[in-house]
Amino acid sequence: MKLVKFEIAENQLIGVIVDNTVIDIHAAYHHYAEVKAKEHLNQEALPINLLDFLQTGNETLRLVQSISDYVLQNDVEDSSYKIFYSLSEVTICAPLHNPEKxxxxxxxxxxxxxxxxxxxxxxxxxxxxxxxxxxxxxxxxxxxxxxxxxxxxxxxxxxxxxxxxxxxxxxxxxxxxxxxxxxxxxxxxxxxxxxxxxxxxxxxxxxxxxxxxxxxxxxxxxxxxxxxxxxxxxxxxxxxxxxxxxxxxxxxxxxxxxxxxxxxxxxxxxxxxxxxxxxxxxxxxxxxxxxxxxxxxxxxxxxxxxxxxxxxxxx
Incomplete structure (x- = not known):
């Protein structure tokens, strides 16, 4: 995966890059939870910055891969969440801004x-x-x-x-x-x-x-x-x-x-x-x-x- 921190409408988000498209992984996560009726999914499970993301380990990485695959393989046009952005719509930020070293x-x-x-x-x-x-x-x-x-x-x-x-x-x-x-x-x-x-x-x-x-x-x-x-x-x-x-x-x-x-x-x-x-x-x-x-x-x-x-x- 290509992970990215991007900004749109003054909000900084985490995304996955596929070709020239950015997947907002939080929006994709919420859509996935609604469609699958997976109330047991913790809506706070996905970190809001890449440093926290790294600290959560491989389980979070696997979850993001699964959700990204789902929204790419299924019709999500009727979703109440905006999941996809073109690269031209967003500002790409430094992926990490506060590492320890x-x-x-x-x-x-x-x-x-x-x-x-x-x-x-x-x-x-x-x-x-x-x-x-x-x-x-x-x-x-x-x-x-x-x-x-x-x-x-x-x-x-x-x-x-x-x-x-x-x-x-x-x-x-x-x-x-x-x-x-x-x-x-x-x-x-x-x-x-x-x-x-x-x-x-x-x-x-x-x-x-x-x-x-x-x-x-x-x-x-x-x-x-x-x-x-x-x-x-x-x-x-x-x-x-x-x-x-x-x-x-x-x-x-x-x-x-x-x-x-x-x-x-x-x-x-x-x-x-x-x-x-x-x-x-x-x-x-x-x-x-x-x-x-x-x-x-x-x-x-x-x-x-x-x-x-x-x-x-x-x-």
Whole structure:
């Protein structure tokens, strides 16, 4: 399934994407309960946001799949609920806005290591972003006034589905709920000038994410997915997740030895070659740019770029 958080008439809802249609799963749930006269169905059983959805486990996922299948296979035109929306009717939001953790892996593609001239890491390089950085599809990345060297990074993001603590590598995929796209926007002058990466990695709007969470059953092998980023229509990054240095099971196991991973935690697995910093001449994001990331079997994440014109309060 492709799960989505969408907004219509100022209401944020959870949906399932089928082709170019969004199924409002709460409306579908209520219709299903009425038609089947299943009074025993708990009308509060479906969470109202995707983080709560993830925390309820596989039982809720199976229920949503069953209800989605039902409304697709039966005539629901006479329903008192509006169940279906076209993608053009709704605004797609960031699928998650308040995860406990956003964990990122640096220098995790062989081709990216080569372009930067850095040695291949012997263990994962880990850093974090905060929730202030999260934005959804079509929302603008804002260029901070204290950076002149803002870069893009297309990344496959893993969404954790259940609590993981000290898990074995061979069991790690059991803890994956699904996958999405994350753009690890980076202020290189701050990132490299500070001596550590945090301040350059997590300014406001620096983690565009989405458009959907694709459940892991839809992707047989996440290590063989084409990944591409276009800047103003020009291909800048074009690779495949087979070039990951540390694969997803290793990363999950590695992290879980030190920290407990929770449902909804986001792990961005690194970016391939083609970043602006490593180009000649270097390419930095500017006001009016448009970034478009496509990952096979997931979708496309598009975000414009604009200057942050709010004046600094520092003298």
């Amino acid at each position: 956003i964990i990122c892996v640096g220098l995790n593609y062989l081709d990216h290591c080569k372009e930067t001239g850095m040695e291949i890491p012997t263990s994962p390089i880990i850093f974090s972003k905060f929730t202030n950085a999260l934005i959804g599809p079509n929302e603008s990345v804002q260029l901070p006034i204290n950076s002149q060297e803002v870069d893009y990074e297309a990344e496959l993001a893993v969404i954790i589905g259940k609590t993981a603590k000290k898990v074995k590598e061979e069991d790690a995929m059991d803890y994956v709920f699904g996958y999405t796209i994350l753009n690890d926007i980076s202020a290189r002058d701050i990132q490299l000038g500070d001596g550590q990466w945090l301040r350059g990695k997590t300014p406001d709007t620096f983690a565009p994410i989405g458009p959907y969470i694709v459940t892991k059953d839809e992707i047989a092998d996440p290590h063989h997915l084409d990944i591409m980023l276009k800047l103003n229509g020009e291909v800048m990054q074009d690779s495949n997740t087979e070039n990951l240095i540390f694969n997803i099971p290793f990363i999950i196991s590695y992290l879980s030895q030190s920290m407990t991973l929770k449902p909804g935690d986001i792990i961005a697995t690194g970016t391939p070659h083609g970043v602006g910093m490593s180009r000649e001449p270097q390419v930095w994001l500017k006001d009016g740019d448009e970034m478009e990331i496509t990952i096979e079997k997931i979708g496309t994440l598009l975000n414009p770029v604009e200057n942050d014109n709010e004046p600094s309060k520092c003298s």
